[in-house]
Amino acid sequence: MADIAAISEQIREMSTKKKCILLSVIALTITALILLFSWLQKADYQILYANISEEDAGSIIQKLQEQKVPYKVSAGGIMVPSDKVYDLRLQLASQGLPQGGGIGFEVFDKTSLTMTDFVQKLNYRRALQGELSRTIRSLAEVDQCRVHLVVPERSLFTTEEDRPKASVLVKLRQGRRLSQSQVQGIVHLVSSSVEGLDPKDVAIVDSTGEMLTSAANDPMDMTGNQTEYRQSIEKDLETRVLSILEPVVGKGKVKAKIAATLDFTKVEKTEERFDPDGQVVRSEQRNTEKSTNGTMGRAPGTSSNLSGKTPSQVASTQGQSEKKNETVNYEISKVTSHIINPSGEIKRLSVVALVDGVYTTQEGSKDKKYSPRSEEDLKKFEDMVKNAVGFSADRGDEVRVVNMPFEASPQEELAEPQREIIPVVITLGRYLVPLLAIVLLLLFVVKPLIRVLTAPPTGRHSPVTLPHTVAEIEKALEIAEKPSGDRLIEWTKKNPKEAANLVKSWIQER
Numbered sequence: 033m034a035d036i037a038a039i040s041e042q043i044r045e046m047s048t049k050k051k052c053i054l055l056s057v058i059a060l061t062i063t064a065l066i067l068l069f070s071w072l073q074k075a076d077y078q079i080l081y082a083n084i085s086e087e088d089a090g091s092i093i094q095k096l097q098e099q100k101v102p103y104k105v106s107a108g109g110i111m112v113p114s115d116k117v118y119d120l121r122l123q124l125a126s127q128g129l130p131q132g133g134g135i136g137f138e139v140f141d142k143t144s145l146t147m148t149d150f151v152q153k154l155n156y157r158r159a160l161q162g163e164l165s166r167t168i169r170s171l172a173e174v175d176q177c178r179v180h181l182v183v184p185e186r187s188l189f190t191t192e193e194d195r196p197k198a199s200v201l202v203k204l205r206q207g208r209r210l211s212q213s214q215v216q217g218i219v220h221l222v223s224s225s226v227e228g229l230d231p232k233d234v235a236i237v238d239s240t241g242e243m244l245t246s247a248a249n250d251p252m253d254m255t256g257n258q259t260e261y262r263q264s265i266e267k268d269l270e271t272r273v274l275s276i277l278e279p280v281v282g283k284g285k286v287k288a289k290i291a292a293t294l295d296f297t298k299v300e301k302t303e304e305r306f307d308p309d310g311q312v313v314r315s316e317q318r319n320t321e322k323s324t325n326g327t328m329g330r331a332p333g334t335s336s337n338l339s340g341k342t343p344s345q346v347a348s349t350q351g352q353s354e355k356k357n358e359t360v361n362y363e364i365s366k367v368t369s370h371i372i373n374p375s376g377e378i379k380r381l382s383v384v385a386l387v388d389g390v391y392t393t394q395e396g397s398k399d400k401k402y403s404p405r406s407e408e409d410l411k412k413f414e415d416m417v418k419n420a421v422g423f424s425a426d427r428g429d430e431v432r433v434v435n436m437p438f439e440a441s442p443q444e445e446l447a448e449p450q451r452e453i454i455p456v457v458i459t460l461g462r463y464l465v466p467l468l469a470i471v472l473l474l475l476f477v478v479k480p481l482i483r484v485l486t487a488p489p490t491g492r493h494s495p496v497t498l499p500h501t502v503a504e505i506e507k508a509l510e511i512a513e514k515p516s517g518d519r520l521i522e523w524t525k526k527n528p529k530e531a532a533n534l535v536k537s538w539i540q541e542r
Contacts, residue, residue, distance in 0.1 A: 061477055068466055078117050081130060082109030088130035095124060157181055164225060168200065168218055173208040177201065181226060196229040198222050203239040212260055215244045258296050261376055266290045272420040273385055277413060285388035285438065290421065293380040298372070305367040314363040321355035381429040385417055388438045405435045 043051070080103070081092060092110060096103045101120065104111040112120055124130070161179045168177040178201045184194040200218060204210065210218075215236055223231040236244040273288040387410070391400040414433045423429050524531040 057477065061473065064469075064473060068469055071466065076114040077104055077111040078114040080110045080112045080117055080120060084109060084130050091129055092124060095127065095129065096120070099123075157183060160225065164200075164222060167221065168202065171210075171214065173204055173210055173214070174202050175205045176203040179222065183226065195233055196226050197233045198226060198229060198235070200234065200236045201239070202236065202244075210238075210244060212257055219245060258294070258376070262292055262294050265294070265378070266292050269381070269383070269421050273383070273417050276416050276420045277385065277387065280413075280416075281387055287386040287438075288417075289384050291382040292378055293382075295377045295379045296375045298375045301371040303367075303369045303371065305369075307365040307367070312363045312365065313360060315359075315361040317357075317359040319355075319357035321353070323353040378427070380427050381421055381423070381431075383417060383421055383423075383429070383431040385413065385431075385433045386438075387413060387433060387435050389435060402437050410435055 043054070046054070081088070084092070089105075089110060093103065093105070096110075096112070101112060101116060161181055164179040165177045168174055168179070180199045180201075182197045184196065186193060200222060202210070202218075218236055219231050219234045222234050223229045234245065238244060269290045269292070270288045273290070274286055277286045277288075278284075387405065389405055390403045392403060393400050410433050414431055417423075417433060418431050421429075421431070423431055
């Protein structure tokens with residue numbers, strides 16, 4: 033209580049200017065504390081959805097207003113309090129939001145009896161375009177997508193009908209690209225979803241205007257597939273080399289590169305082979321003739337044919353003949369084969385494997401000494417690589433294993449990879465900055481203010497009490513004989529007015 037009374041007395045004795053300064057400092061301190069605590073209690077906003085269409089943004093904001101959820105709209109998207117991000121995403125997903133930049137078949141959830149046939153067909157086309165866009169956007173490489181369908185009306189009075197056509201515009205994510213197989217997958221997806229749509233009538237264009245699909249008669253289309261096929265084979269062989277060498281030399285100490293030459297020539301061959309040793313009876317024909325013995329016969333003429341007359345006999349002839357014909361047809365075995373040689377056959381491989389050396393620690397130093405690998409080890413590595421890639425000398429394959437240091441300084445190899453600390457710093461700063469601000473406020477504002485308030489006023493002297501007893505007089509004389517007393521006497525001579533005022537204060541005290 034005494035300290036509080038002393039502080040109050042000192043404040044009353046302050047000048048008006050000092051009182052105003054003191055009140056200003058106190059007001060600023062209180063304001064800073066209020067702002068600091070309000071900032072600590074302020075909700076942390078995070079992105080709910082980014083890069084969404086205006087239709088989706090409007091629908092999402094409407095849902096947030098209905099649920100009375102605070103939100104912020106920025107160029108990056110819609111932001112909500114961080115503790116509600118995942119719950120809101122689940123709730124909006126159950127309601128079909130975001131729709132992906134286009135309306136789907138939910139357009140038919142609300143029907144009207146006054147809707148015309150034209151409007152129904154138009155809504156169906158819009159819904160089909162929206163559903164296809166959503167399906168294509170499910171690919172990891174696609175960020176945004178729009179589908180346009182041209183479906184001509186059918187007529188009974190036309191002999192030739194126009195075919196449906198489709199165009200697809202895709203915006204790929206940064207650093208991503210669509211492979212040829214994925215492009216063909218999108219083509220067949222769209223063509224299978226529209227009745228009568230031929231895959232040749234589907235065009236896919238990216239956001240830069242590059243045509244991702246090619247015409248059916250474009251000879252470069254096969255070249256693109258061949259390139260991807262070759263790259264896939266090279267990648268597979270490189271993975272084989274790394275998987276067999278890394279357990280021996282260490283992870284990250286092997287680099288492999290393979291160049292494959294493939295033969296994409298498609299050959300069809302028909303062969304007929306006859307086996308003379310393999311004979312099979314195909315048909316057999318036998319003919320046999322036999323003649324009978326001769327007999328007595330009448331003489332030829334009229335007399336032998338008249339009645340009542342005995343015909344004259346002639347000499348008999350006797351003969352016997354036998355005729356036999358036998359035909360056997362043989363079939364020689366024949367083999368007919370239709371051979372189609374597969375395209376993409378490996379004609380030649382060129383393999384280069386770069387292997388790091390061995391590092392040994394030197395005594396009394398953190399540096400490591402590099403030592404190359406022996407020729408015997410390199411020969412073993414080469415044999416391992418040959419077995420891994422299927423080396424064939426008949427094809428003219430070439431395999432080389434080279435030993436070289438990967439880095440000039442071993443210390444760089446031992447250095448730990450730099451970690452991403454910016455997110456951690458931001459998270460810690462949110463809690464450390466207010467604490468540091470409070471500490472600085474106490475050290476540089478509150479503490480000096482307390483020191484000023486508790487210190488005696490500048491230019492004032494402590495009240496002097498007159499000696500009332502002999503002991504007090506003797507003590508005062510002893511003090512006067514000391515150097516400090518000499519200075520007091522000198523000060524009195526030089527400042528007679530202040531000394532007179534001091535005496536007056538003694539008199540007032542008495």
